[in-house]
Amino acid sequence: METCVICLTPGQAATCRGGARNDQELTAIRRQEFAAACEILKVSRGVILDYTDGQLHRLELQRIVSDLVLHLREFRPQVLLSFDPAGGVTAHTDHSMASVFATLAFHWAGRSNRFPDHLNDSVTPHRVQKLYYATADFVLPGRQPVTLAPITTAIEIGDHLETKIEAFRAHRSQQPLWSQFEEYARKRGRRELFHLVAAVKADLIAPESDLFAGVSE
Secondary structure (H helix, E strand, O other), X not given: OOOEEEEOOOOOOOOOOOOOOOHHHHHXXXXXXXXXXXXXXXXXXXXXXXXXXXXXXXXOHHHHHHHHHHHHHHHOOOEEEEOOOOOHHHOOHHHHHHHHHXXXXXXXXXXXXXXXXXXXXXXXXOOOOEEEEEEOOOOOOOOOOOOOOOOOEEEEOOOHHHHHHHHHHOOHHHHHHHHHHHHHHHHHOOEEEEEEEEEOOOOOOOOEOOOOOOOOO
């Protein structure tokens, strides 16, 4: 199975900077860490866009959605995963905006009247079959209120939990956050929780244990 992970920013505004002397050094470090994490997770394609970290809510929506639509039309996935508009358990503003952009890209990638300048003999509209938001059954203490999406899909990941933690540790500049991440990863347990947002085959929602349930080739 092919997978693609798109990160909208190189993370140059991070609080944990791994000894970087400026934003340019941190950007280079974070790109290397992202590539290392993708290798651990066996991601087929890892993409980092150059939008400004911590400022996604201030940027032009159309421009970012256009970028994501082009990636969807080129990679042509069956399923798209994103944060929820709350920004996940961290309620990070960039995560909220990533959800907004990804949701619009999901709906617009299949329409020939959206960003027609993309289209040519090799790039055509592509209708992604399912959209999911990542969700959880807990919130982090001491933060602003977060209202998470209901759970529709629970994926048993077994020992991949350890791979997930290893991939986070590839982000060495984030070392001060390792123990916190691992604590919450183990609290989540050996399953990943999602909310089915939209599907080409719309029906009453039934509990799922497979992100590709009902997907056609």
